[in-house]
Amino acid sequence: xxxxxxxxxxxxxxxxxxxxxxxxxxxxxxxxxxxxxxxxxxxxxxxxxxxxxxxxxxxxxxxxxxxxxxxxxxxxxxxxxxxxxxxxxxxxxxxxxxxxxxxxxxxxxxxxxxxxxxxxxxxxxxxxxxxxxxxxxxxxxxxxxxxxxxxxxxxxxxxxxxxxxxxxxxxxxxxxxxxxxxxxxxxxxxxxxxxxxxxxxxxxx
Amino acid sequence: xxxxxxxxxxxxxxxxxxxxxxxxxxxxxxxxxxxxxxxxxxxxxxxxxxxxxxxxxxxxxxxxxxxxxxxxxxxxxxxxxxxxxxxxxxxxxxxxxxxxxxxxxxxxxxxxxxxxxxxxxxxxxxxxxxxxxxxxxxxxxxxxxxxxxxxxxxxxxxxxxxxxxxxxxxxx
Numbered sequence: 001x002x003x004x005x006x007x008x009x010x011x012x013x014x015x016x017x018x019x020x021x022x023x024x025x026x027x028x029x030x031x032x033x034x035x036x037x038x039x040x041x042x043x044x045x046x047x048x049x050x051x052x053x054x055x056x057x058x059x060x061x062x063x064x065x066x067x068x069x070x071x072x073x074x075x076x077x078x079x080x081x082x083x084x085x086x087x088x089x090x091x092x093x094x095x096x097x098x099x100x101x102x103x104x105x106x107x108x109x110x111x112x113x114x115x116x117x118x119x120x121x122x123x124x125x126x127x128x129x130x131x132x133x134x135x136x137x138x139x140x141x142x143x144x145x146x147x148x149x150x151x152x153x154x155x156x157x158x159x160x161x162x163x164x165x166x167x168x169x170x171x172x173x174x175x176x177x178x179x180x181x182x183x184x185x186x187x188x189x190x191x192x193x194x195x196x197x198x199x200x201x202x203x204x205x
Numbered sequence: 206x207x208x209x210x211x212x213x214x215x216x217x218x219x220x221x222x223x224x225x226x227x228x229x230x231x232x233x234x235x236x237x238x239x240x241x242x243x244x245x246x247x248x249x250x251x252x253x254x255x256x257x258x259x260x261x262x263x264x265x266x267x268x269x270x271x272x273x274x275x276x277x278x279x280x281x282x283x284x285x286x287x288x289x290x291x292x293x294x295x296x297x298x299x300x301x302x303x304x305x306x307x308x309x310x311x312x313x314x315x316x317x318x319x320x321x322x323x324x325x326x327x328x329x330x331x332x333x334x335x336x337x338x339x340x341x342x343x344x345x346x347x348x349x350x351x352x353x354x355x356x357x358x359x360x361x362x363x364x365x366x367x368x369x370x371x372x373x374x375x376x377x
Contacts, residue, residue: 155235
């Protein structure tokens with residue numbers, strides 16, 4: 001059963017809290033997969049002009065590993081998981097038991113390990129969203145890329161926001177556990193899904 | 206000669222006649238950079254196109270967010286600074302499909318549509334691109350050196366590579 005959130009809070013604060021719980025569940029699953037603790041560090045909600053998307057993580061040329069899902073159901077948009085190249089390598093090595101040199105990228109097995117980590121994080125996060133907000137959201141199969149942050153971020157955002165000039169994103173950073181793995185999970189609801197999302201987390205009527 | 210990087214961010218347009226200037230668009234995924242250069246006036250321009258058509262545009266959008274508006278604005282801005290339309294050499298770069306396994310609801314991916322819209326807008330301005338580096342799956346960084354019209358492209362896998370020069374005087 002959906003547990004509705006408390007009334008009287010600003011919708012963006014509620015979204016942040018919902019995102020935080022989603023992220024907690026997701027990192028708990030990642031810990032189970034990796035067999036080591038992974039902690040959640042913070043969650044925040046930001047609204048930014050679409051022109052700033054390539055710079056969301058700083059340098060748009062910075063090489064990252066990204067797993068992107070299109071989401072559909074009660075809301076549409078995308079769900080993005082990003083790791084620095086160094087941390088993606090650490091994750092892949094933990095999951096596959098093989099050694100990788102980050103500058104050489106990943107083979108098929110490495111990419112599929114990244115996708116698998118992405119699948120687990122995403123299904124836990126979206127499961128929490130369903131529990132908390134009563135929203136049924138289904139992810140597409142993952143698309144993974146090791147590429148410049150600007151290209152990955154814009155490719156995740158633009159298809160869902162062609163008509164929008166601003167995007168809302170719910171970012172959760174995790175890491176700082178024993179595994180020393182840092183990453184980001186970003187929920188990017190499409191412009192047309194914002195009313196549904198805000199209503200779902202809004203005051204009980 | 207010292208270089209001065211001029212960032213051309215999403216939706217922006219830049220024109221420069223400063224030989225030290227290097228117009229730069231970083232980490233282009235589905236976005237497209239259009240470079241234009243007048244080798245006689247030593248004047249270069251770049252737009253960073255985000256989407257193909259302004260049909261969905263708003264008043265606060267950047268001047269070059271849409272291919273159909275950005276290309277004529279680039280040509281006009283070049284002419285205003287002293288370039289001759291007949292001498293303009295152009296190049297199209299970007300339009301990759303970085304997340305190629307997503308189906309985007311069955312619609313063809315934005316990169317391909319951006320490239321097509323830019324080609325069409327250039328054709329309408331009676332310009333034929335001298336060189337193209339478009340499509341594929343890899344993000345690109347594009348730099349246009351105003352001193353000589355050289356275009357340098359960078360990808361994660363291939364690193365930096367000289368792509369073409371719009372500054373060499375030769376029959377097109």
